[in-house]
Amino acid sequence: MRKALEFQGVHKSFGQNSALVDAFFSAHWGEVHALLGENGAGKSTLMNIASGLYAPDKGLVKISDKPVIIDGPQAANDFGVGMIHQHFKLVENMTVLENIVLAHGQGGWRKSLQRVRKQISDISNEIGFDIDPDAQVNTLSVSEQQRTEIIKVLIGGAKILILDEPTAVLTDEESTGLLDQLQIFAEQGKCIILITHKLREVFSHANRVTVMRGGKTIDSGQSPKNLTPEKLSKLMVGEPTEISRISYSPPKETVLELNGIFSKRDNGHTALDNFNLKLNAGQVYGLAGVGGNGQTELAEILMGVRSMNSGEFILSGTPLTNPSPSRVRALGLTCVPAERYIYGLAGDLSVMDNCVITHLKSGQFGTFFWTNRRAINKETKQAIIDSEIHGAEPSTRARLLSGGNAQKLVLARELAGSATVLLAHSPTRGLDVRACTAVHEALRKSASNGTAVLLLSEDLDEIFAISDQIGVINNGRLVGEFNSPADRSKIGHLMVSHH
């Protein structure tokens, strides 16, 4: 087997953060090569270099053993590299056909349309996809959009297919279908690179696996047959994470109740479908689920930035109908949002401002007319020490903090005072192991202080590590509820099976 895509000594940094440090990688023709690693391990960055989106700071890229310069997506296409990004690169209000013409049109408009229309139907027939070329992309389901992307790269003549976490958005059945299809592509001689953090996929469908951690290649090119899940997860995570089982404790009073919540997405699809939830003081409730099953909408409803179509929302005994964010906060709900720099922090403002913005009303930092800057400064310094926020002074711009420290800052702010409910949405996404542990400890500690913590996470390890009670969200519904310790495989099954 000849080498298809190879990286040698690749470095890449964004500002001061090194994303890749001397990374290497090599995949062969005719194989499904899994690229495994945690969030932030550098997998996507490495492959974005192959797709021409990022330029490496240093390092060698080879295709079929020849050094190449991939200085743009067009060049990548010319070299036969096709990448399906995690966030699809489709123009939403254009049709499937237009999107593919956009990528691979040649010659005149009519000719392009005709040719691409034929290519779509040819390829669809060949691989058994059913896609309406005239459908507008924003009317398609996620898996249909993914198929559009796959057809797009195939029409572009891609021989090296890179898929970035393709199954994260799919149901179980769809995932298996996709992975089987990828295996067929490999058997036809193509090189398939599967970026994933799911061990299961590696063992079921990959011929070989490369593991990355912290921007470095940890293990390159072993066959999964020679590995055990334990060994592989150890390679992936480094030190084995101590999974402390939480024992069941009897519930205290209910502080948050959701009954029969319905909510639609912006595109009109149903996001939450008769969703029910009961949250008790002093517990960590882990809501497990594959991303895109309604968690974002749930979080936004709780934060008060999205209105629900129907249902009951009772917070601290107060029934609410589409409350404003300030109302929700006044009733004691605080939030660690998934998008740290969108909902959590203002990156261009100081740590000090960010640290106290939600507490100004409490009066501890002066009156409306005169804020007490000394008190704010003191409070911030204390928070920096208590929460071990490294690299921060009160006047530092929040954007300059590393991911973990930024998250600690958000946590410090949201946990200051007495939160009744803390909503934590993917709180450790993109953080390193140590920062993860710190975040988990903080969440546990706040629960023991009586806060009800609602943890929305795609990461089952995280859910199991700190939850008293575990619920599963699938397709906008609560499909199962367990008390810790719960059966992991059962939960995993509920997460991905069709409902």
Next chain:
Amino acid sequence: MEFLTNWLAFMPVFAAPLVLAALGLIINERAGILNLGAEGIMLCGALIGIISYIELGESSALGFIFGSLAGVILGFVFGFLVVVLRTNQVVTGITFVILGSGLTGLMGIPWVNKAVSGITPIYIPHLTDIPIIGRFLFGQDILVYVTIIFVVFVWLFLYRTRTGLELRAVGENPQAADANGINVEAYRLLAATIGGAFIGLSGAYLALAMAKIFVLDMTQGRGWIAIALVIFARWMPWRAIIGGALFGGIEALIPRLKATGVPIPQYYLEMAPYLATLAVLIYAALRLRSGQDAPKALGIPYVREDRK
């Protein structure tokens, strides 16, 4: 009767510059560039149009060509600033208005307030003489008809060519366009430049066909009205004609009403186009929910390796 004939006859002359500028702005905004400097670019187009008309043997054609060339240059500079140097589009746009006013104020002195004969309307025997609609349909200057052809061309370009498709993709989702191998910067720069040509032409038209004179700051907010018109037109070229006709109709009404001696205070009449524009903006926001039609990446600079 005569009132209606005259009003209809003059409406296209007032509508054409607005439609031309709106076309240029549609091309800009479809690629994601918000050019608030239209007013300034129009002024430069007007001055250069007049200068070339006067200095190059009274040829309207040359006036229009050089007027749009001025627009090309300014459009390119604007594009370079906002696309390559990623300056704030609002600040840069507003500054371009003053830049246009300042440049024409500084350079234009020798040509200010010199009446020219400019472009004359066509006359087709019989057709032009049809009552009421004759002059409206068959008695306009050539550029009015060219404007309509331009509208068709721009529509064809945006919706019936690959380049147009790619340009729209750049304005909707530059990340996707980039990943598909489309050079986002190049397209935006191109859009700014071509858009500038239309805006410059619109200015030259103001000077050579509508006013037949160059006066300092003669655009009188028409660049801004064109920007509002684009919102009203929901970024569709052919709808710009409707909007143009609406505003052109109002502007054409002012001198007509003054001539008839209807006792409406003059300055309230002059105010009408701006009030109408404001009304249209509110209507667009209420009824058309214009936010949905706007290109998604309008006004947002694109940096590939941008990581927050």
Next chain:
Amino acid sequence: MISISLNFIRRRRLTIEVRQRISLGLHVSILLGALFFGIGVCIAILLGRGVELSSIYEEFIVFTFFDSAGISSVIVESIPLVLVGLAAAVAFRVNFWNIGIEGQMFMGAIGASVVALFDIGPEILRLPIMFIFAAIFGIFWASGPAILKVRLNVNEVISTLLLNYIAYYFVLNQLFGPWKDPRDKFPHGEQYDIAERLPAIGWEQVHYGVAVAAFSFIVVWWIIERSRFGISSRFVGVNPKMALAVGLPVSTIVAGSAMASGSIAGAAGFVIAAATEYRLTFTMAAGYGFSGIVIAFLAGNRPITTVIVAFLMGSLFVAGESMKVFYSLPDALVGLIQAIIVLSVTASEFFVRYRLRLASFGDT
């Protein structure tokens, strides 16, 4: 040889990177470089118009800064500029692009003139009442676009600008009609009585507009830098999504800032009417709107720097004024100079925000 060197070029691609951190020294030198570049271009334009270098130096430096009459006229010129600069800064901080400062100034002047015309209130309180009316009229004129923006998301750049024209034509209508000066029948308002004019403070021509500017500055500084509203509005300006999510009253803050901006612009109209023109005129606001934008932009929307930049801008106005007379330069010159300086500074920010980097392919 050629192919090798071409190959070398192809192997290195210029990429743009967001700068995480910039040293103060570099930041300042980029800014100074841009300023010098802009000033250089302006000087070149002046030289091109036959102005001599030595007289540029004399007008801009010697006569404006090293001479009591010069400094005082700069201060007088700066008073309305400080106000419009503050007006723009207050709105821009929350991303409300108030281009309607001139219209709001007209409204302020109308408010003051109404008080003067109808002799509202006792004479001792006449000036404060005029000031309050001016501020309220300015707020009124800004409130429309503010409400349209927060309720219907109507682009405030266009709406505020359109209101400039509407205010202008309204002033014309009044001045050519009911408010025409009864004495000389000229299209300007009736002259204010002595009690309706801002008195001189006793040093050269400096008048009590200085107090109005100082008062406005202190209030703005206090609101922006010290009040809870100020901290909250910082978040609204930088990250509106987050501001909303953490429960800040975003619409109120945006609309409130816009109206505050209108009130300061109205005060600027009052100062010009009551201290310079002594009446309502239709040329009084010309150019101030853009000057306000320029000042706020160059000052980074901070109150203290706004005052400094406004003072420098005032010296440009004073020098420009006398240059215009000596060399018969057009009015447009000052606007052009401002535009060139803004463009060079805004372009230079690229080098502050981003870093160009040579990315290399194929090196091991």
